Amino acid sequence: MDDAYTEAVLSVVESIPPGHVMTYGAIADVVGETLGRGGPRQVGSVMSHEGGGTPWWRVIRAGGRGARGHEIGAREHWLAEGTPLLADGERVDLRRAAWTPPD
Protein backbone atom coordinates (compact mmCIF):
# COMPACT_ATOMS: atom_id res chain seq x y z
CA MET A 1 0.00 0.00 0.00
CA ASP A 2 1.32 3.43 -0.93
CA ASP A 3 0.85 6.72 0.83
CA ALA A 4 -2.21 8.96 0.48
CA TYR A 5 -0.57 11.33 -1.97
CA THR A 6 0.23 8.57 -4.45
CA GLU A 7 -3.27 7.15 -4.18
CA ALA A 8 -4.84 10.59 -4.71
CA VAL A 9 -2.82 11.22 -7.86
CA LEU A 10 -3.54 7.81 -9.38
CA SER A 11 -7.22 8.21 -8.56
CA VAL A 12 -7.44 11.52 -10.44
CA VAL A 13 -5.59 10.14 -13.44
CA GLU A 14 -7.93 7.18 -13.64
CA SER A 15 -10.91 9.54 -13.59
CA ILE A 16 -9.87 11.28 -16.82
CA PRO A 17 -12.30 10.24 -19.61
CA PRO A 18 -10.92 8.85 -22.88
CA GLY A 19 -10.20 11.58 -25.41
CA HIS A 20 -9.43 14.09 -22.67
CA VAL A 21 -6.32 15.08 -20.76
CA MET A 22 -5.01 16.89 -17.67
CA THR A 23 -1.69 18.65 -17.21
CA TYR A 24 0.65 17.83 -14.34
CA GLY A 25 -0.09 21.26 -12.89
CA ALA A 26 -3.86 20.78 -13.02
CA ILE A 27 -3.56 17.45 -11.21
CA ALA A 28 -1.27 19.01 -8.63
CA ASP A 29 -3.91 21.70 -8.03
CA VAL A 30 -6.74 19.19 -7.51
CA VAL A 31 -4.72 16.96 -5.21
CA GLY A 32 -3.20 19.92 -3.37
CA GLU A 33 -6.69 21.24 -2.76
CA THR A 34 -7.49 18.29 -0.50
CA LEU A 35 -4.11 17.17 0.80
CA GLY A 36 -2.50 20.60 0.97
CA ARG A 37 0.86 19.55 -0.45
CA GLY A 38 2.65 18.56 -3.61
CA GLY A 39 3.35 20.29 -6.91
CA PRO A 40 3.68 19.39 -10.60
CA ARG A 41 7.08 17.77 -10.05
CA GLN A 42 5.64 15.57 -7.34
CA VAL A 43 2.89 14.41 -9.68
CA GLY A 44 5.55 13.60 -12.27
CA SER A 45 7.45 11.61 -9.71
CA VAL A 46 4.37 9.54 -8.80
CA MET A 47 3.61 8.85 -12.48
CA SER A 48 7.18 7.85 -13.10
CA HIS A 49 7.17 5.24 -10.36
CA GLU A 50 3.55 4.15 -10.01
CA GLY A 51 1.84 5.29 -13.21
CA GLY A 52 2.24 2.02 -15.06
CA GLY A 53 -1.27 0.76 -14.40
CA THR A 54 -3.04 4.00 -15.32
CA PRO A 55 -3.98 5.84 -18.54
CA TRP A 56 -0.72 7.79 -18.23
CA TRP A 57 -0.96 9.14 -21.80
CA ARG A 58 -3.85 11.40 -20.63
CA VAL A 59 -1.38 13.27 -18.40
CA ILE A 60 0.53 15.85 -20.38
CA ARG A 61 2.81 18.87 -19.97
CA ALA A 62 1.49 22.45 -19.95
CA GLY A 63 2.54 22.91 -23.58
CA GLY A 64 0.45 19.98 -24.82
CA ARG A 65 3.31 17.54 -25.29
CA GLY A 66 3.31 14.06 -23.77
CA ALA A 67 5.47 12.92 -20.88
CA ARG A 68 9.23 13.34 -21.37
CA GLY A 69 10.61 10.22 -22.98
CA HIS A 70 7.17 8.80 -23.75
CA GLU A 71 5.95 11.22 -26.45
CA ILE A 72 5.86 8.46 -29.06
CA GLY A 73 3.68 5.98 -27.20
CA ALA A 74 1.40 8.73 -25.94
CA ARG A 75 0.72 9.90 -29.50
CA GLU A 76 -0.44 6.43 -30.54
CA HIS A 77 -2.96 6.35 -27.71
CA TRP A 78 -4.22 9.84 -28.62
CA LEU A 79 -4.81 8.73 -32.19
CA ALA A 80 -6.46 5.51 -31.02
CA GLU A 81 -8.99 7.25 -28.77
CA GLY A 82 -9.52 10.34 -30.92
CA THR A 83 -7.94 12.95 -28.66
CA PRO A 84 -8.05 16.38 -30.35
CA LEU A 85 -4.57 17.28 -31.57
CA LEU A 86 -3.01 20.42 -33.01
CA ALA A 87 -2.04 20.55 -36.67
CA ASP A 88 1.48 19.25 -36.02
CA GLY A 89 0.03 16.04 -34.62
CA GLU A 90 2.54 16.10 -31.77
CA ARG A 91 0.62 18.15 -29.24
CA VAL A 92 -2.85 17.84 -27.70
CA ASP A 93 -5.25 20.73 -28.32
CA LEU A 94 -5.73 21.74 -24.71
CA ARG A 95 -8.55 24.15 -25.47
CA ARG A 96 -10.71 21.24 -26.60
CA ALA A 97 -9.32 18.27 -24.64
CA ALA A 98 -8.60 19.76 -21.20
CA TRP A 99 -10.72 18.25 -18.45
CA THR A 100 -11.27 18.80 -14.74
CA PRO A 101 -12.94 16.36 -12.34
CA PRO A 102 -16.42 17.44 -11.16
CA ASP A 103 -16.69 18.85 -7.63
Next chain:
DNA sequence: ACCTTGACCTTGG
Protein backbone atom coordinates in the same frame (compact mmCIF):
# COMPACT_ATOMS: atom_id res chain seq x y z
C1' DA B 1 22.25 20.26 6.82
C1' DC B 2 23.83 20.77 1.71
C1' DC B 3 23.56 19.50 -3.03
C1' DT B 4 21.54 17.15 -6.90
C1' DT B 5 17.82 15.36 -9.49
C1' DG B 6 13.27 14.99 -11.58
C1' DA B 7 7.23 11.91 -16.69
C1' DC B 8 7.21 20.30 -14.12
C1' DC B 9 5.48 25.57 -14.48
C1' DT B 10 5.48 30.57 -15.31
C1' DT B 11 7.36 34.73 -16.92
C1' DG B 12 9.87 37.80 -19.96
C1' DG B 13 12.02 38.50 -24.46
Next chain:
DNA sequence: CCCAAGGCCAAGG
Protein backbone atom coordinates in the same frame (compact mmCIF):
# COMPACT_ATOMS: atom_id res chain seq x y z
C1' DC C 1 5.30 29.41 -30.62
C1' DC C 2 10.38 28.89 -28.90
C1' DC C 3 14.11 29.73 -25.49
C1' DA C 4 16.39 30.97 -21.13
C1' DA C 5 15.96 31.92 -16.10
C1' DG C 6 14.07 31.38 -11.88
C1' DG C 7 10.74 29.10 -9.04
C1' DC C 8 8.83 25.09 -6.90
C1' DC C 9 8.15 20.44 -3.97
C1' DA C 10 9.95 16.31 -2.29
C1' DA C 11 13.17 12.42 -2.23
C1' DG C 12 17.82 10.59 -1.94
C1' DG C 13 22.90 10.77 -1.62
